[in-house]
Amino acid sequence: MKINGVPYRSVWVDPTDHRTVCIFDQTRLPFALEILHLSSSEQVAHAIITMQVRGAPLIGAVAAYGLSLALSSDPSDEAMEREASMLAATRPTAINLRWAIERMLQKLRPMNSQDRVEAAYKEAGLICDEDVAQNEAIGRHGLELLRNIKNRKKAEERINILTHCNAGWIATVDWGTALAPIYMAHDEGLDVHVWVDETRPRNQGAALTAWELGSHGVPHTVIVDNAGGHLMQHGQVDIVIVGTDRVTANGDVANKIGTYLKALAARDNDVPFWVALPSTTIDWRVQDGLKEIPIEERSPLEVTAVTGLTKGGQVETVRITPEHSSAANPAFDVTPARLVTGLITERGCCNASGTGLRSLFPATTGQ
Numbered sequence: 132m133k134i135n136g137v138p139y140r141s142v143w144v145d146p147t148d149h150r151t152v153c154i155f156d157q158t159r160l161p162f163a164l165e166i167l168h169l170s171s172s173e174q175v176a177h178a179i180i181t182m183q184v185r186g187a188p189l190i191g192a193v194a195a196y197g198l199s200l201a202l203s204s205d206p207s208d209e210a211m212e213r214e215a216s217m218l219a220a221t222r223p224t225a226i227n228l229r230w231a232i233e234r235m236l237q238k239l240r241p242m243n244s245q246d247r248v249e250a251a252y253k254e255a256g257l258i259c260d261e262d263v264a265q266n267e268a269i270g271r272h273g274l275e276l277l278r279n280i281k282n283r284k285k286a287e288e289r290i291n292i293l294t295h296c297n298a299g300w301i302a303t304v305d306w307g308t309a310l311a312p313i314y315m316a317h318d319e320g321l322d323v324h325v326w327v328d329e330t331r332p333r334n335q336g337a338a339l340t341a342w343e344l345g346s347h348g349v350p351h352t353v354i355v356d357n358a359g360g361h362l363m364q365h366g367q368v369d370i371v372i373v374g375t376d377r378v379t380a381n382g383d384v385a386n387k388i389g390t391y392l393k394a395l396a397a398r399d400n401d402v403p404f405w406v407a408l409p410s411t412t413i414d415w416r417v418q419d420g421l422k423e424i425p426i427e428e429r430s431p432l433e434v435t436a437v438t439g440l441t442k443g444g445q446v447e448t449v450r451i452t453p454e455h456s457s458a459a460n461p462a463f464d465v466t467p468a469r470l471v472t473g474l475i476t477e478r479g480c481c482n483a484s485g486t487g488l489r490s491l492f493p494a495t496t497g498q
């Protein structure tokens with residue numbers, strides 16, 4: 132996607148030092164656009180854990196480069212397995228992280244250690260290129276849904292979309308998943324408007340989705356997480372489109388905390404609830420999302436404090452709860468497939484079920 136007319140991906144190899152990997156520090160957005168230069172697997176792990184880089188497909192791609200960086204230092208079997216395990220353990224819910232590391236290991240294990248470094252960077256680059264192509268295809272398939280909605284509305288009526296968290300280009304290598312159809316619809320002249328859930332506690336919606344959409348000129352309105360149901364009750368939402376961190380073989384959807392509540396409100400108000408994902412987000416080994424998907428528990432400090440910009444232009448974090456109050460911070464929840472209208476993948480749309488997924492991905496086995 133472009134920033135001030137300059138095309139960017141969310142991760143890239145430093146053109147001046149091909150052993151260094153570059154990302155945007157997403158904890159600084161929307162107040163500052165800062166590029167981090169990562170030169171070790173430890174720096175990559177820190178960036179993932181602290182959410183300087185986040186988003187299911189993107190953390191997989193960056194972790195793949197993290198393993199490449201590790202091999203640059205030590206391409207031995209022992210180091211490769213150790214660093215791969217370390218990177219895979221940085222966050223538990225997004226399956227893309229495990230998928231990317233397992234794909235790298237499958238490619239590198241059979242190789243002589245001296246041949247691994249170049250092959251690792253090449254494979255990480257392929258993971259990135261494939262993600263971009265998959266998300267662009269998701270955009271095209273999701274665009275058809277938005278065109279169909281437009282055809283059912285009056286000419287002057289805009290299409291109102293609600294999204295939760297950030298599943299835009301900054302959560303992937305490029306294009307995004309939930310936002311890809313929105314970008315394409317806007318670019319072809321459809322009158323789209325996006326209700327942007329702020330998405331407490333990390334505010335990925337208020338900080339990242341709003342920044343993305345504003346940078347691209349897409350009309351949008353930031354709302355508190357609890358407003359979505361009210362808007363749906365009053366006919367203000369035509370469709371909900373969200374991303375996901377893991378979809379089970381039968382269509383259960385793990386996504387940012389609060390997604391399940393949106394799905395309940397959507398069902399109660401007959402609003403279509405769609406989930407956009409590349410096939411790298413499907414965990415074919417898991418059937419029951421509620422029982423089998425690990426839910427990341429993040430620091431309570433993310434709940435008890437907020438970060439913002441002071442009138443003096445300083446980014447500060449302030450506590451919003453009594454000092455001795457405890458806080459819980461589950462970072463994801465699971466929406467049962469029965470509440471999901473459909474899935475938008477790079478191979479097309481399907482219903483959220485095993486048969487639906489198998490209709491698009493008949494031959495795929497295990498992750």
Ligand SMILES: CSC[C@H]1O[C@H](OP(=O)(O)O)[C@H](O)[C@@H]1O
Nearest residue numbers: 185186187296298302374375387
């Ligand atoms: C395109 S995947 C986006 C997905 O990842 C986000 O989680 P996080 O910001 O914690 O990495 C969120 O669940 C998004 O839907």
